[in-house]
Structures are given as structure tokens and as C-alpha cells.
Amino acid sequence: MSDFSQQMASHDWHQVQASFSVISEEQVVTALQKSQQGKSLALDDFKALISPAAAPYLEHMANLSQRFTQQRFGHTTQLFVPLYLSNMCSNICTYCGFSADNKIRRTTLTMAQIEQEALAIKAMGLDHILLVTGESERKVGMSYFEQALGVLAKHFNHISMEVQPLDTEDYVRLAELGVESILVYQETYHREKYAKYHLKGNKSDFDYRLETPDRVGKAGINKLGIGCLLGLEDWRTDAFFVASQLQYLEQKYWQMRYSLSFPRLRPCEGGAPVNSPMSERELVQLICAYRLFNHEVELSLSTRESAVFRDNMLKLGITTMSAGSKTQPGGYANEDKQLEQFSIDDNRSVEQVAAMITDKGYQVVWKDWQTGLNQHLHWC
Amino acid sequence: MLDFSVQSHNKLMIAGHQFSSRLFTGSGKFRNSGVMTQALHASGSELVTMSLKRVDLAQRSDDILRPLLANNMKLLPNTSGAKTANDAIFAAQLAREALSTNWIKLEIHPDPKYLMPDPIETLKAAEELVNDGFVVLPYIHADPVLAKRLEDVGCQAVMPLGAPIGSNKGLVSHDFLKIIIEQANVPVIIDAGIGAPSHAAYAMELGADAVLINTAMAVSPDPVAMARAFSMAVDSGRMAYLAGLATTNSHAIATSPLTAFLD
Numbered sequence: 001m002s003d004f005s006q007q008m009a010s011h012d013w014h015q016v017q018a019s020f021s022v023i024s025e026e027q028v029v030t031a032l033q034k035s036q037q038g039k040s041l042a043l044d045d046f047k048a049l050i051s052p053a054a055a056p057y058l059e060h061m062a063n064l065s066q067r068f069t070q071q072r073f074g075h076t077t078q079l080f081v082p083l084y085l086s087n088m089c090s091n092i093c094t095y096c097g098f099s100a101d102n103k104i105r106r107t108t109l110t111m112a113q114i115e116q117e118a119l120a121i122k123a124m125g126l127d128h129i130l131l132v133t134g135e136s137e138r139k140v141g142m143s144y145f146e147q148a149l150g151v152l153a154k155h156f157n158h159i160s161m162e163v164q165p166l167d168t169e170d171y172v173r174l175a176e177l178g179v180e181s182i183l184v185y186q187e188t189y190h191r192e193k194y195a196k197y198h199l200k201g202n203k204s205d206f207d208y209r210l211e212t213p214d215r216v217g218k219a220g221i222n223k224l225g226i227g228c229l230l231g232l233e234d235w236r237t238d239a240f241f242v243a244s245q246l247q248y249l250e251q252k253y254w255q256m257r258y259s260l261s262f263p264r265l266r267p268c269e270g271g272a273p274v275n276s277p278m279s280e281r282e283l284v285q286l287i288c289a290y291r292l293f294n295h296e297v298e299l300s301l302s303t304r305e306s307a308v309f310r311d312n313m314l315k316l317g318i319t320t321m322s323a324g325s326k327t328q329p330g331g332y333a334n335e336d337k338q339l340e341q342f343s344i345d346d347n348r349s350v351e352q353v354a355a356m357i358t359d360k361g362y363q364v365v366w367k368d369w370q371t372g373l374n375q376h377l378h379w380c
Numbered sequence: 381m382l383d384f385s386v387q388s389h390n391k392l393m394i395a396g397h398q399f400s401s402r403l404f405t406g407s408g409k410f411r412n413s414g415v416m417t418q419a420l421h422a423s424g425s426e427l428v429t430m431s432l433k434r435v436d437l438a439q440r441s442d443d444i445l446r447p448l449l450a451n452n453m454k455l456l457p458n459t460s461g462a463k464t465a466n467d468a469i470f471a472a473q474l475a476r477e478a479l480s481t482n483w484i485k486l487e488i489h490p491d492p493k494y495l496m497p498d499p500i501e502t503l504k505a506a507e508e509l510v511n512d513g514f515v516v517l518p519y520i521h522a523d524p525v526l527a528k529r530l531e532d533v534g535c536q537a538v539m540p541l542g543a544p545i546g547s548n549k550g551l552v553s554h555d556f557l558k559i560i561i562e563q564a565n566v567p568v569i570i571d572a573g574i575g576a577p578s579h580a581a582y583a584m585e586l587g588a589d590a591v592l593i594n595t596a597m598a599v600s601p602d603p604v605a606m607a608r609a610f611s612m613a614v615d616s617g618r619m620a621y622l623a624g625l626a627t628t629n630s631h632a633i634a635t636s637p638l639t640a641f642l643d
Contacts, residue, residue: 070599072546074409127436157433250493255463257492296493361411363443370433373461373471 004248005210008241013190016047017237023051032057035064035292046243049289050236058285065288065317068295077357078298078320078365079350080128080160081121084329085109085148089134091201095232095265097327098134100201107329108139111151118155120332124324124350127367128158130183132327135164135202142170146177153178158369160225164202165212171219180369183225184212185261188232189241197232213245217253222374224249224256225300230283231265231274239286243293250294259298259320260290266304266345280309284316291317303344310346310353314360324350390622392589394567395483395515395536397454401426402584403614404456404569405607406594408434413443415603417451423607429456429485429592432471437478456517458485463498465505472509484509485539486518495545499526503533510534519571522553527560527568538564539571539592542583546595548575551582561587577606577613584617585625 031045031054041049048054049061086108089098097104109117121129131148133140145163152159160181161174171182188194191206198204216224226245228238239262246258262283265274278286283305290299300320301310310321325344326332346353354364392399405425410416420428428448435445448455457475462468465488472484486509488502489495502518503526509516515536520526522540530538540560543549550573551557561568567589574580575596583591593610600606 070409071548071595074595074598075411076409255490255492358412363410363412365434366442367436368434369461370471370474372474373433374463374467 003252004214004245005207007244007248008189008210011241011244013237016240017234019047020051020236023048023053025053025056027051028054028057031292032060032064041293043240043244043247046289046293047236047240049292050239050286054285054289055281058281058288061285061288061292062316065291066315068291069299069317069319072295073319074363075361076363076365077314077318078128078368079126079323079354079357080130080158080320081124081126081322081332081350082130082132082162082302082325082327083114083117083121083152084132084327084331085114085144086133086136086140087329088136088139089201090137091135091203092199093201093203094197094199095229108136108144109148109329111147113330113333114148114151116333117330118152122155124332125354125366126324126350127156128160128369129156130160130162130322132162133164137164137202142166142173145174149174149177149179153371157367157371160223162225165209166215168215168219171216171221175219175221178371179221180374181223181225181257181259182216182221183227183259183261184209184216185225185227185229185263186210186238186241186245187229189228189238190233193233213249214252217249217256220255222257223259223298224253225259225261225298227261227263229263229265230278230286231276234276235278235282235286239289243290246294246297257298258294258296259300261300261302262286262290263302263304283309284313287313287317303346305345307346307348307356311356311360314357314362321353323348323353390618392567394517399426399590400424401611401614402590402618403580403611404429404571404590404592405597406430406592407444407448408594409598410603411598413447416444416598417447419597419603419607420451420453421607422604422611423593423597424611425607426454427456428453429458429594431460432457432475433461437474454483455479455481456483456485457481458487458519460487460489462488463490463501464488465501465508468501468505469508469512472505472514473512476514482513483515484517486516497521497541499523502526503529506530506535507533517569522556522560524556524559524563528563531564531566535566537567537569537589539569541572542570542579543573543575545572547573548596549573550575550579551586554582554586557583557588558586577609580610581613581617581620584614585620587621590614 027048031048087098088106092101093099162183194206298319301318302322303325357364401424403425404427407430436442459468459471468488488498490498497519506516506518517537519539527538542551569590570583570588571592580591597603597606
């Protein structure tokens, strides 16, 4: 059992969930005062800020979130784009378009197709990419990643990966091949319910997934992105565990940078209805609370959200955005929506999103890394 | 009366290069390149640092490098993002090749949260870079012994922090900065943490040779006016330092001298 599993065991899901309804306005005000005075917030303060009692204080939270974000990141927004390499998947997950039991056409990009995608993305002006796959160890495993990175490392200064959880030595190898950042979302921290959403395949192993951030940290990866899939279970309780894991990781792997994502469940092929819906107002509350809790963490907002929402969140704590995204393999060089993982909401081009950012008085960060800058460090 | 404008003997020299302005600036966090350029002009700064990882060395068409080159700014590339001496040396060599300058602001911060500089890796990299012909300006903690060690290995200036980068907290390290300034044989540039013109003036009053400002300017609602304010504060603080500050007393001085009986 990893250290975080042990730490998590000290918080019972049901007790945490029940505690939100008894948080008082006074606790919210105390947390806001601490934040305003520049003091660090404890997990209990974070809980107060995402509780229903904090809802009337949203404007105040947004103001603080904007101030702290500008202080740390300036008037800038970084852009990246996801590159879907494969929709092959041996997992059955009730909410995902790539689920093995969905009758969709499966494809895995060849190296020639990856090169085409890379050129199409470069033509959009982007230098930061996020590689995404389903989980199919035999066809889309380490040897495939090694080949793909051989093609992509020539084109991009910053490569992130959102693929199945891997062993520590695999992460060490990926870093050697130029991967700077790993994203892995727990989806939900509710152990029993997790089993109901992840019916078959490696992903059904709750603990292996929960321990992934530790393996990434031990491998000396430069940046780690975590989060949960909002809408599966009570979002407040899941967000509490995300914040708790972030705090644990920062103390243990102090050389790693961190980012948080907050994907809300989107409709997809064969997908189950959203169990615990989250409103836009609540999502704003969560994003601002994350910022007040941690001034340095990158906060990333994807094209799952609407253009209007994204435009307005630009100034309220977000540091990183995807733009021009296609969620089907090969989508940049060829349009074929049949293969997509989920339908996106903000369909604007990269150019349009960049123009919006400029209009809002922010500078687009196209490049914020240099290939080869970090010689590889690891502690495993 | 002290005529500040004619004090050419007080111009700042680093590695044989003379600076009229003692205000150095950064290029990050501005809302756009136009505002950055105007603010840099208003500051009168003659040395601008830019992060190597942030600029597109191949295209030279990005929002930071292009206007700096177009405006003939003296560039001080920095190694931000480096976690080790090897990373920093790699970045410095890349910058020298791409930008035709052997000046480098050596920044090694393995801690991405507070961006605290690593003294061990910094000393190691500084020594190697100096031997490789670089003009090395290392970003360090306000650590007087480290400052001397860096001077000993040939750094042309030292850049101790006032407070964590971007914190705008002012000179929280002032007691140690005073020791560094007192002991230094190379210019001391206070870098990081200066959040207001009054902090910059205070740094100059202490005898710092220059200050480097970025966040406080870039994040201000009016970066151009703020740049001008910093420029005036730096001049004012320098003038006060040269004039000699009157000593302060925390209690009244007895009107009847205590040693009058000796007369």
C-alpha cells in the first residue's frame, strides 16, 4: 500500500461527504480571511470553500483567485492540444466512448499517420501536445510509445501523456524519450463505486491507479496532472481527495510541478447518464477554491466546456487551455467524428481561441519548455 | 548639492559593459508584447532577462524575443526551468549559440513551488560556465558565503533574492543583503521579491548596485507608469545612497552633553 493509500484510509468517504452539509458560513469567512492575508490554507479551509455554505461568497473567491493567478502566472494563458493516438481499449468503463464493449471502429495511428498529425498540429502553431490513448497493452504499449515518441520528439518542445498507468521503470524510460508530463486521473476516489464504473480490464484495479502518482514521482517526471471525473460521484468529496493527494504529493515529490484538471462528464457513445451533475456555478467555485488552496498549481480547462464558459474563466484562475481539439485518432489530418472519445463543446479553431485570449488582454504562451532542458532525474 | 546627472564615475560596470540605468527588467507575465516594449522603454532599462525555455529560438517570431531584438535590447538569457547544473549549462550553451551573447543569468531552482535557488548546483554550474567564457550572473539566496564563493570562481555579479520570485514581499532578506553588499567585490543586483518602487529605493539605499524587476511591473494595471515609477525610485535610492543617509536614532539625544565635565 502506498503512503497516499494510507493517508486516504484516514478519511472515510461517507464521513467526508456528510461533513459538507454542516460547514458553517463562519468557517467559510475564516478561510477567506486567511487567504486574503496571504496565509496558507489547510485542507479544512479548502473543504469550507467548496461547501454549499461558500456559494454566496463566489464573487469574493473569484476576485482572490484572479489576483493570485495573475501574481504567479501574469497575464498569460498556455495553449496545448491533445493528440489521440489510438482508441483501442481493453477496459470496460461505463462512461467512456472508448470502452471495449462499445461497437465503434477501432484504430491506432501508424508512424506515418502520427507524422501527418504532428505536421497538421505544428501548422496550427502549437508546441505543447498531450498524447492520449485507450489502454491496450499489446498493441499500444511501451514499444508503441517509444516509436511514437521517436517521431514526435523532433516536432514538439513539450510532450505530455495521458495513457494507462505504467510501472516506474516505464516512466523513467518515457522521460528519457522526452516526455515532460504525465496526466492520470483517479476518476473517482470512491473505492466501492469505482468498481461499478470500471467493470473489466486493468483499469478496474483501484489501488494501482491510486498509486500511479507515486510511481510518476519516483521516476522523476517533471510534471504530473491529477484530477477526478466530475459527475461520477459527489464532486465535493472527490475534489477533497484530489486536494488531499496534491498536498501529499507536493510534500513528498517536491521537485515535481503539478497541474489539476476538472473534466465534467460529457455525453459519449453508449455512456451512462451523469450520476452527480455539477453546475457551471459549482465548477467556478471549485476552480477558485483550488487556486486559493494552491497558488502555484497549473489549472487546465479543456474544450469539454463551452466557449462562453472558457472565455470567462480565462481570468479566474485558469492557466492552461486546450484549443482546436479533436478527440478521434487522426482527427487533425482527417475529419471523422465517428471515432471520437467524447464530443467537445468549444469547437473553435486554435486561431480563434488565441484571438479571444488576446482580446481579453492576455498573452498566449505557445512555448514554455525547451527540449533537452531537464536531464533526467529519478529516485527509483 | 549632489548633481546626480553628472556622476559618470558612478555608472555601473559589469564585465566591461557600462550601464546608465541600474534598473534591470524581466520580460515575462506582460499582457502583450506592445505593453512589454512600452514598459521596458519607460523603465530606461538597458538589460532585459528572458527565459530560454519561453522563446522560440528557431523562429525568433514569438511575442517576447521578436520585440526585444527589434528594439535592440541587451539580452540576459536565463536558465529558468533548470533543476541541475547540467541543465543550466545546456541552456546557457543553447542561448549563446542562438542569441550571440555570452551573458547568462544562472537560475537553478529544483523546487517549482517557491522557485528557491539550489546553492550547490549553482556554484558548480557557475564555475564551469565561467571557465567556458560566459559572463555569469547567478540568482541566489541572500547567502553571504555563497556570494563570496561565486565571486571567487569568477562570477561578474551576484543576484541575491529579496523574497521569493513573484511574491512582491520586498526585502525580507535585508539583514543578509547588507552583509553581501558590504563584502562584495562584484556588483550586487537584488533580484526577486521587489514588489513596489519603495522596495527598490530601499535596495538602492542599502548600496545595491542594481535591482531586477519583473512581476511588479508586468502585473500592474498600468505597467508603463509602474516602470517609470520604478525608474525614479531606483535613481532616487541611488542618489540617497551616494549622498549618505543620515543616521537614525530611536531615542532623544541629551541636550546637556554627558561628557561636558571633561571640558
